[in-house]
Amino acid sequence: MAPTPSLLKKLLARCALALLLVFAQQQASLHWLSHAIDATHAKAGSAALADHCDDCLAFAGLAAGATSAQAAPPVAPAQHAAILLPAVAIAPCPLRLGFESRAPPILS
Numbered sequence: 703m704a705p706t707p708s709l710l711k712k713l714l715a716r717c718a719l720a721l722l723l724v725f726a727q728q729q730a731s732l733h734w735l736s737h738a739i740d741a742t743h744a745k746a747g748s749a750a751l752a753d754h755c756d757d758c759l760a761f762a763g764l765a766a767g768a769t770s771a772q773a774a775p776p777v778a779p780a781q782h783a784a785i786l787l788p789a790v791a792i793a794p795c796p797l798r799l800g801f802e803s804r805a806p807p808i809l810s
Contacts, residue, residue: 730761 737758 726761727764730764733757733761
């Protein structure tokens with residue numbers, strides 16, 4: 703049984719997509735490394751690192767965009783207030799069945 707041309711096209715397209723993803727991730731890693739080298743040469747905190755470059759935004763889909771150098775805003779800790787609710791008296795009620803069980807009808 704010989705493979706059909708459409709099967710070969712699908713296989714070739716899937717292999718090309720896999721290789722493209724690998725090379726795109728490699729390029730994104732190299733771009734991140736260029737930012738790390740620039741930060742090392744600038745000796746901590748460069749104004750250019752506070753903004754995203756166009757390549758960082760393009761590689762964001764691969765989850766490899768360089769983050770900004772700005773610190774996260776301070777977060778105030780949550781404080782919960784105690785709420786006092788009045789006690790509710792629960793009166794017992796008699797047990798009541800919701801339905802009456804019956805046997806299936808007799809077919810005769």
